[in-house]
Each structure stands twice: as C-alpha cells, then as structure tokens.
Amino acid sequence: MFWSKSFIPTLKEVPEGAESVSNQLMLRAGLVRMLMAGVYTYLPLGLKVLNNIEEIIRQEMNATGAQELLLPALQPLELWKKTGRDELMGEVMVRFTDRRNRKISLGPTHEEVITELVKDNVSSYRQLPLVLYQIQTKFRDEIRPRFGVVRACEFVMKDAYSFDKDTAGLDKNYAAMFTAYNNIFKRCGLKFYSVQADPGVMGGKESCEFMVPAPSGEDMVYHCDSCGFTEGAKEEQQATKQVPCRKCKGSMKLENTIEVGHIFKLGTKYSESLGARFLDDKGTLNPVIMGCYGIGVSRLVAAIIEQNNDKFGIVWPKAVSPYKVIIIAVDATQEKICAVARDIYENLKKENIEVIFDDRDERAGVKFKDADLIGVSLQVVIGRDSLEKGCVELKQRSSSEKMLVKQSEVLNKIKELLS
Numbered sequence: 001m002f003w004s005k006s007f008i009p010t011l012k013e014v015p016e017g018a019e020s021v022s023n024q025l026m027l028r029a030g031l032v033r034m035l036m037a038g039v040y041t042y043l044p045l046g047l048k049v050l051n052n053i054e055e056i057i058r059q060e061m062n063a064t065g066a067q068e069l070l071l072p073a074l075q076p077l078e079l080w081k082k083t084g085r086d087e088l089m090g091e092v093m094v095r096f097t098d099r100r101n102r103k104i105s106l107g108p109t110h111e112e113v114i115t116e117l118v119k120d121n122v123s124s125y126r127q128l129p130l131v132l133y134q135i136q137t138k139f140r141d142e143i144r145p146r147f148g149v150v151r152a153c154e155f156v157m158k159d160a161y162s163f164d165k166d167t168a169g170l171d172k173n174y175a176a177m178f179t180a181y182n183n184i185f186k187r188c189g190l191k192f193y194s195v196q197a198d199p200g201v202m203g204g205k206e207s208c209e210f211m212v213p214a215p216s217g218e219d220m221v222y223h224c225d226s227c228g229f230t231e232g233a234k235e236e237q238q239a240t241k242q243v244p245c246r247k248c249k250g251s252m253k254l255e256n257t258i259e260v261g262h263i264f265k266l267g268t269k270y271s272e273s274l275g276a277r278f279l280d281d282k283g284t285l286n287p288v289i290m291g292c293y294g295i296g297v298s299r300l301v302a303a304i305i306e307q308n309n310d311k312f313g314i315v316w317p318k319a320v321s322p323y324k325v326i327i328i329a330v331d332a333t334q335e336k337i338c339a340v341a342r343d344i345y346e347n348l349k350k351e352n353i354e355v356i357f358d359d360r361d362e363r364a365g366v367k368f369k370d371a372d373l374i375g376v377s378l379q380v381v382i383g384r385d386s387l388e389k390g391c392v393e394l395k396q397r398s399s400s401e402k403m404l405v406k407q408s409e410v411l412n413k414i415k416e417l418l419s
C-alpha cells in the first residue's frame with residue numbers, strides 16, 4: 001500500500017473527551033472514528049488490526065476442534081422469555097417491534113439462539129461433544145459507554161459454546177478453551193492474568209476471567225507478583241492497596257485491569273429451560289451440558305494499545321501490526337531514494353510481507369512522527385546519507401536502536417527481524 005493513496009487520517013492533537021491512552025491513540029493513529037457515543041467506525045488501519053486478531057483467534061479456536069458458524073444478530077424476544085433473561089438483561093438489550101409485530105432484540109450474546117439451534121439439530125449422544133463459535137457484532141445499550149471501543153454499544157465478540165453429554169466432557173472442553181485463551185492473548189503480545197471466580201459466588205459453576213493490566217481498566221484485581229495468583233477486588237476492599245497473598249507468603253497489589261475474555265461452565269441452565277435434550281446410550285433423555293466462552297475482540301485492540309505504547313504513539317506487537325513494515329522515503333522527490341524504496345517494497349510484496357510505503361511528498365519529520373504514531377513494527381528508512389554508503393536504516397518500533405544494513409542484505413534482515 002502507498003500511503004499517498006491510503007485513508008489514514010492521523011491527528012496531531014489529542015482529541016477532546018478521549019479519556020484513555022488507547023482511545024486517544026486509536027483516534028490519533030486513524031484506526032477508528034466515533035459516530036456517536038459507544039459506536040465506532042473501523043477505518044482501514046483499525047480493521048487490519050481487528051482482522052489480525054480475528055485470525056489468531058480463528059487459528060486457536062479451530063485447533064481445539066471448534067467449528068465456526070454465524071448466528072443472526074436479530075433474535076426473537078420469546079427465546080429470552082423462556083430463559084428468564086429477558087428481564088435480567090433489562091435495558092442493556094436493544095429491542096424493537098418489526099412490521100409483522102414481532103418482538104425482536106439485537107443480540108447482546110447468543111446462549112439462547114445457539115441452544116435453540118442445538119435443540120432442533122442434536123438428539124443423540126453420538127452427535128456430542130460439539131463446540132461451535134462465531135465472531136460477530138454484539139449490541140448492548142451500556143449505561144456508560146466509555147474508553148472508546150473498550151465499552152461500546154456495538155462491538156465485536158468471539159463467542160464459543162460447548163455441548164457435552166457429561167461433566168467430564170465439559171471439563172475437557174473448558175480446559176481446552178483455557179489453553180486456547182492463553183495462547184491467543186500471548187500471541188496478541190499481552191501481559192494478562194487469569195482470575196478464577198469464586199465457585200461459591202457463582203453457584204458452584206466454574207468460571208475464569210482473563211484480565212489485562214492497564215491504567216484505564218475498570219476492573220480491580222489483587223495480583224501477587226511472587227506466585228502469580230490473582231483475584232477480583234471487591235469494591236469495599238479497594239481502599240487497601242496491598243494485601244497478603246492467600247496462596248504464598250508474598251503480597252498482592254491492587255491493579256486496574258480490562259476484562260478481555262471469560263470462560264464459563266454453564267451446566268444445564270439453558271438446555272433445561274429451552275429443552276435441548278439428547279438420548280444417552282441407555283436411551284434416557286438428558287439435558288445437554290453446556291459451557292460458554294467469550295472474547296472481546298474489538299476490546300482487545302484497545303487493551304493491546306494500553307500495554308504497548310510510548311510517548312510517540314502505538315508500538316504494535318508484530319503479530320497484530322496492521323502492516324509488518326513501513327518504508328519511509330525520507331525525500332520522496334529524489335528519484336534515487338524512491339527507486340530503492342520501490343525495489344524493497346516490491347520484494348517485500350513478493351514475499352507476502354505486509355508493507356506500507358510512505359511515498360508522500362511530506363517533510364521527513366512528519367513521516368517519522370506518523371510512522372511512530374501508527375506503530376508499525378519495523379521501519380525501513382531510506383535517506384541520502386545511508387544510500388551513499390550503499391545502506392538503508394532499519395529500526396524496530398519497540399527499540400530506539402537504528403541499524404545500518406547493506407542494501408543487498410535488507411530483505412534477509414527484515415525477514416530475520418520479523419520471525
């Protein structure tokens with residue numbers, strides 16, 4: 001992609017009303033624009049990051065044997081009445097009546113819809129276990145949309161659901177999801193904690209939340225640096241910044257975190273209320289045993305930025321960087337510089353390495369600032385001085401170190417740095 005032809009509306013100033021670093025940077029780097037509170041457009045650069053995250057999620061979900069499908073966003077309210085969640089969801093659920101007088105909701109989550117699907121299409125233990133997932137837009141009329149895409153009214157979620165004939169099966173699927181979630185968040189370049197919910201509070205059902213430490217995070221946890229144990233900090237405790245660790249002799253510190261994922265053993269709550277039953281090997285009818293597993297896909301974009309930025313802008317972890325390489329032609333009016341830049345650009349494209357070429361007729365300072373702001377992992381700087389030595393300059397966004405590399409070596413060096 002040539003920057004001169006692309007739609008990357010970067011901003012010099014910090015936009016008014018953007019509270020968190022991630023929201024400020026997402027706006028400034030031209031990743032998103034707000035249409036109204038809680039509702040965002042993903043610009044080309046933002047969509048690229050979102051797609052990279054989705055790809056990681058798909059790979060890890062598919063590796064567990066889960067199958068992707070796509071459920072409708074429009075859901076009949078009757079389904080929600082059957083599980084009692086119509087009232088429970090209250091005003092968070094967006095509702096309307098269509099011209100056929102059908103009461104409809106815009107799905108805030110999909111336990112009801114998927115259980116209905118399984119009820120109609122699974123009848124025997126031979127069809128179990130089954131794990132299905134989707135990556136889809138959810139709608140929630142949040143009381144307080146905040147921090148850009150972190151708490152939005154329209155957002156992208158990955159939601160998976162497991163269906164088993166016994167609790168041993170559920171335990172196995174839950175464990176597989178736990179591993180997949182760890183892989184996903186690691187591959188996204190995140191430091192994160194997994195927080196076991198207290199089974200007492202959850203009514204005997206196991207659940208685990210994945211929390212990303214970040215200054216703007218709304219969820220408080222206590223975390224022990226010695227043993228890694230983390231637990232939710234209830235509101236009344238939060239005055240205490242440090243408490244003894246319950247698992248080791250260390251101490252736990254109060255930290256702000258963002259919830260990026262949640263896995264949950266549901267049991268038979270939905271299958272019983274919606275009548276999703278199967279015949280076991282003895283011919284007895286039993287409710288299917290379920291688990292549900294969510295990831296805030298669009299929220300992840302912001303969470304990654306919260307942890308990966310400096311005073312100049314975003315510092316994308318390689319795996320999610322919208323482009324892997326940015327080529328900066330220091331002076332785009334000089335034919336020699338442009339020729340070398342184009343050559344490297346073509347070679348990277350041949351290697352299927354995602355690259356953007358800043359070919360704009362702008363001052364070098366503007367280009368350097370923009371490159372740092374949008375945070376592409378690897379910068380290739382082509383200027384007169386280095387060219388005279390037969391070299392170009394390479395700089396990883398995450399380090400301040402500049403490397404002079406011979407023109408003939410550049411492709412190999414880039415591949416090495418990206419691997």
Ligand code: ATP
Nearest residue numbers: 149150151152155157259260261262294295296299
């Ligand atoms: P929260 O406590 O932050 O409201 P939740 O418990 O309502 O989250 P779930 O219903 O478990 O969230 O949804 C699964 C995932 O979707 C969450 O872990 C979170 O990452 C993401 N998510 C939830 N609500 C929003 C939102 N309003 N905007 C963006 N992402 C969201």
Ligand code: MG
Nearest residue numbers: 092140142151
């Ligand atoms: Mg919520």
